[in-house]
Amino acid sequence: xxxxxxxxxxxGVAAVKEILKNSHDNDNIRIITDENYxxxxxxxxxxxxxxxxDDKDLIINDKxxxxxxxxxxxxxxxxxxxxxxxxxxxxxxxxxxxxxxxxANGAHAFKPPITGNEKENxxxxxxxxxxxxxxxxxxxxxxxAVVGGGLLGIEAAVNLKKTDLKVTVVERSGWCLNRxxxxxxxxxxxxxxxxxxxxxxxxxxxxxxxxxxxxVKEILLSGDKRLQVDLVLLSTGVRSNIKLFKDTxxxxxxxxxxDSYMRTNIExxxxxxxxxxxxxxxxxxxxxxxxxxxxxxxxxxxxKYEFPGIVSSHTLKVAGINVVSAGxxxxxxxxxxxxxxxxxxxxxxxxxxxxxxxxxxxxxQFDDQDQILAEVKS
Ligand SMILES: Cc1cc2nc3c(=O)[nH]c(=O)nc-3n(C[C@H](O)[C@H](O)[C@H](O)COP(=O)(O)OP(=O)(O)OC[C@H]3O[C@@H](n4cnc5c(N)ncnc54)[C@H](O)[C@@H]3O)c2cc1C
Numbered sequence: 001x002x003x004x005x006x007x008x009x010x011x012g013v014a015a016v017k018e019i020l021k022n023s024h025d026n027d028n029i030r031i032i033t034d035e036n037y038x039x040x041x042x043x044x045x046x047x048x049x050x051x052x053x054d055d056k057d058l059i060i061n062d063k064x065x066x067x068x069x070x071x072x073x074x075x076x077x078x079x080x081x082x083x084x085x086x087x088x089x090x091x092x093x094x095x096x097x098x099x100x101x102x103x104a105n106g107a108h109a110f111k112p113p114i115t116g117n118e119k120e121n122x123x124x125x126x127x128x129x130x131x132x133x134x135x136x137x138x139x140x141x142x143x144x145a146v147v148g149g150g151l152l153g154i155e156a157a158v159n160l161k162k163t164d165l166k167v168t169v170v171e172r173s174g175w176c177l178n179r180x181x182x183x184x185x186x187x188x189x190x191x192x193x194x195x196x197x198x199x200x201x202x203x204x205x206x207x208x209x210x211x212x213x214x215x216v217k218e219i220l221l222s223g224d225k226r227l228q229v230d231l232v233l234l235s236t237g238v239r240s241n242i243k244l245f246k247d248t249x250x251x252x253x254x255x256x257x258x259d260s261y262m263r264t265n266i267e268x269x270x271x272x273x274x275x276x277x278x279x280x281x282x283x284x285x286x287x288x289x290x291x292x293x294x295x296x297x298x299x300x301x302x303x304k305y306e307f308p309g310i311v312s313s314h315t316l317k318v319a320g321i322n323v324v325s326a327g328x329x330x331x332x333x334x335x336x337x338x339x340x341x342x343x344x345x346x347x348x349x350x351x352x353x354x355x356x357x358x359x360x361x362x363x364x365q366f367d368d369q370d371q372i373l374a375e376v377k378s
Pocket of ligand 1: 006007008009010011012032033034035042043044045046077078079080104105106107125126127152241244272273274275283284285286287289
């Protein structure tokens with residue numbers, strides 16, 4: 001069997017590991033990535049911005065691992081065309097035939113169409129090469145702005161701050177992490193990040209324009225406020241890399257549509273991770289990507305295994321501050337909400353009509369966190 005996987009990230013490599021467990025002597029496994037690095041832990045790219053981690057701290061499986069396991073790893077090779085009828089994928093250099101194909105080509109950082117966004121020193125962060133460029137600029141700069149106060153934006157701000165930059169987060173809504181936290185939780189987190197970590201916030205502000213000649217110098221915000229900057233990190237969400245499938249018969253909604261076996265609508269073509277959506281869910285995070293990859297790998301190599309779905313949950317330390325957001329946060333208030341507040345801490349538990357915890361928000365430390373989280377995920 002000839003297996004081809006596009007993308008050597010969490011989903012692609014997890015799939016390959018499952019295929020290996022079930023492979024036969026004459027199987028051929030090829031994994032192709034446009035990056036110049038073997039499999040690494042993408043979430044740690046954030047820490048790279050502080051200069052506290054190095055390339056070697058990120059790598060999960062090096063080139064030797066691929067060679068030892070008889071896997072053809074093609075680095076720095078972008079797939080630019082897929083011929084689903086003839087079962088071939090092509091780069092500029094080569095064409096590869098497949099019997100089973102996995103699309104695990106992930107997502108990219110969205111760059112909002114703001115005037116001036118092409119100026120130098122305006123960055124997005126998706127891969128190691130982006131992280132290197134940002135760090136190189138950060139250590140020579142004084143003032144940075146992070147546009148977007150979501151998970152990635154906040155973590156990036158905290159790590160950039162460690163390089164002695166003055167860091168300001170520009171957020172359109174009234175509080176940060178607005179997809180994971182409610183107003184109270186988000187406001188508490190901002191207070192703590194301001195007071196304990198020295199991060200500045202400009203809230204309820206939209207970015208109108210990036211000003212400067214070749215290099216960005218200022219951000220023009222709504223209300224004609226101006227923010228001086230040497231570097232800008234845009235952290236305004238991700239989009240699946242679906243451009244590769246334009247004008248093909250692959251079924252796409254927001255991302256590539258897969259069933260519980262990670263099959264697409266085309267025979268012998270599977271998709272997993274940030275390129276895929278299952279049951280209307282686009283996860284965009286590491287664990288589900290890996291799990292989807294495992295499911296795809298098992299099914300591609302002849303087993304039958306269904307993806308059970310995953311309750312979306314985030315447990316993180318934002319600059320050492322414990323933050324949890326899990327399950328159904330019930331924005332329409334159909335369920336019961338239990339609120340507990342204390343010194344520098346806040347908790348909201350959402351319970352359904354049977355009293356079961358179905359959603360949880362925490363900022364700070366609470367002793368019953370693990371117990372409630374387990375209930376939410378059950
Ligand atoms: C900075 C950052 C921080 C994050 N932090 C967290 C976190 O704290 N927790 C969490 O759960 N998740 C986090 N995530 C999200 C998580 O990393 C992703 O959900 C996960 O990596 C998705 O895995 P994937 O294999 O689907 O895609 P990817 O990891 O994106 O891998 C896809 C690979 O395919 C390559 N590729 C794309 N197109 C082509 C092509 N045409 N030809 C060849 N190769 C191609 C890409 O370059 C990439 O190497 C973070 C992501 C980023 C960028």
